[in-house]
Amino acid sequence: ELKVEQNPLFLSMQEGKNYTIYCNYSTTSDRLYWYRQDPGKSLESLFVLLSNGAVKQEGRLMASLDTKARLSTLHITAAVHDLSATYFCAVDWDDKIIFGKGTRLHILP
Amino acid sequence: EPEVTQTPSHQVTQMGQEVILRCVPISNHLYFYWYRQILGQKVEFLVSFYNNEISEKSEIFDDQFSVERPDGSNFTLKIRSTKLEDSAMYFCASSYGGLNEQFFGPGTRLTVL
Numbered sequence: 001e002l003k004v005e006q007n008p009l010f011l012s013m014q015e016g017k018n019y020t021i022y023c024n025y026s027t028t029s030d031r032l033y034w035y036r037q038d039p040g041k042s043l044e045s046l047f048v049l050l051s052n053g054a055v056k057q058e059g060r061l062m063a064s065l066d067t068k069a070r071l072s073t074l075h076i077t078a079a080v081h082d083l084s085a086t087y088f089c090a091v092d093w094d095d096k097i098i099f100g101k102g103t104r105l106h107i108l109p
Numbered sequence: 110e111p112e113v114t115q116t117p118s119h120q121v122t123q124m125g126q127e128v129i130l131r132c133v134p135i136s137n138h139l140y141f142y143w144y145r146q147i148l149g150q151k152v153e154f155l156v157s158f159y160n161n162e163i164s165e166k167s168e169i170f171d172d173q174f175s176v177e178r179p180d181g182s183n184f185t186l187k188i189r190s191t192k193l194e195d196s197a198m199y200f201c202a203s204s205y206g207g208l209n210e211q212f213f214g215p216g217t218r219l220t221v222l
Contacts, residue, residue: 031210042215043152043200088152095165095207096142099152 002027002093006100013079014108021074021103023089031092032072034063036085037102043088046074079107111135113214115201121220125190130217132184132201141184142202142211143176145169152200158184159207191221 003026035043047056049065056063062075084107089100114133122128143155157164175187198218202211
């Protein structure tokens with residue numbers, strides 16, 4: 001079965017700093033998702049990446065996909081406190097979505 | 110914009126009771142899914158449903174679980190005799206095709222006492 005690994009699983013960072021969350025997956029897939037989840041809340045879709053070299057940006061978040069390396073990154077630029085949440089990477093596989101364990105991001109003022 | 114809806118948003122039940130979680134998928138979608146997220150853990154696939162039958166189910170989806178599309182709009186997940194470990198957030202999702210993007214509902218938080 002496809003495995004999705006995120007790292008780091010926990011990240012505490014200062015406001016204003018840049019950082020990257022990594023997502024590796026073990027088998028070829030046609031679609032990769034990034035979701036944000038606030039405590040006790042639903043999944044908020046951030047990005048859907050379909051092709052090799054795809055890059056999408058929304059505000060301070062930028063996601064990229066390298067299908068050859070089976071790697072996606074979520075880059076945070078000049079972090080602000082409002083970005084504190086858990087971020088999940090997830091991959092389509094065999095008619096279902098396989099999720100990573102999530103990266104809990106805590107941004108310190 | 111069309112969206113997946115779920116009711117109730119929060120359900121509290123006693124151990125051993127039956128619960129039914131309801132979902133209204135996006136209207137022209139043909140594939141339906143349930144996922145589960147135990148508090149603090151990752152989201153896990155439970156079951157997929159197409160053409161009025163289960164396409165695939167995970168090992169979590171045992172005989173206590175069942176799914177149904179009772180009419181043209183609703184998609185339900187039933188747990189026959191709830192256990193404490195069934196406490197979780199349950200997400201419904203739908204897609205137009207099996208290889209198309211899945212869209213998630215807001216989830217139902219199930220608490221089993």
